[in-house]
Amino acid sequence: MALGWKLVIDTADAVALADFWAAALEYEVEDPTRLIDQLLAAGQLPPEAVHDHGGRKTFRGLAGIRHPDDPFDENSGVGQGRRLLFQDVPEGKSGKNRLHVDIHSEPGGLDKLVERLEGLGATRVREVDNGPAGHWWVMLDPEGNEFCAA
Known part of the structure; x- marks a missing residue:
């Protein structure tokens, strides 16, 4: 169990x-x-x-x-x-998170998800485009904790 x-x-x-x-x-x-x-x-x-x-x-x-x-x-x-x-x-908080949350968008909905998260108080840090391996944004929550929107 x-x-x-x-x-x-x-x-x-x-x-x-x-x-x-x-x-x-x-x-x-x-x-x-x-x-x-x-x-x-x-x-x-x-x-x-x-x-x-x-x-x-x-x-x-x-x-x-x-x-x-x-x-x-x-x-x-x-x-x-x-x-x-x-x-x-x-x-x-004193350094990079060793664990983070990934929030997945609906297919084709990454831009909409990122905009919604920004409206809630998140901040974009950097965009990652690994071609076939994926495309996502590294973001920060209001206290600076890293997470990804994919």
Whole structure:
């Protein structure tokens, strides 16, 4: 049996980066409001550990996104399939990513994809055209993490 996993990304602003990647990948931002309300009511979570974002509660410094077709826990909002978790860390990004996401366009739709990603806050870095091996753009998300649009 395959193991479950999630990709965790260190951030300066987890909520903002989760919003970017949810829009970029057409994923859903997880909503832990029910769980947070339960933890607050039970005195198991201090109010300063909670952040309000767009009318829903999130854990300060943490935000997750999940594939809209995958199952999720209705109490916690946590995805049980394809999932990215963003967590704030004190140090900034200091070098090239050792792991990155490739976002694939529909056939013939690379220009449209790149323009959409730029509209969300991504930046083009360089175009790569390897002929029959592929054509893509190296891009940066709003915090400078590299990814490719192909």
